[in-house]
Amino acid sequence: MFVRIVGREGDSAARAVAEDRDKRFHVSTAGQRRKRADIAERPVMNGANAWQSGTSVQLTLAEVQVKKT
Incomplete structure (x- = not known):
């Protein structure tokens, strides 16, 4: 793939x-x-270029406790 x-x-x-x-x-x-x-x-599939529509999904990182077994 060529990146422009x-x-x-x-x-x-x-x-x-x-x-x-x-x-x-x-x-x-x-x-x-x-x-x-x-x-x-x-x-191009619908939603593949979300940046063109002005909306996208954003994930947030969070630190969580885990249980040790």
């Missing part, structure tokens, strides 16, 4: 990150895209 970086630098920042990763890990982002070109893109 949004910022003032635009796509050039994303390309720079991908190129750096490719060099460090000896992989090819372009090669992976070519290998996966025949894989159909699946539709």
Whole structure:
């Protein structure tokens, strides 16, 4: 999966990150895209991008006592 970086630098920042990763890990982002070109893109499920609707579920961490047996 390719992560899009949004910022003032635009796509050039994303390309720079991908190129750096490719060099460090000896992989090819372009090669992976070519290998996966025949894989159909699946539709996004409802609720998968909750950030677009402005609501989401938030979990809260809480410390609780446990019983030792």
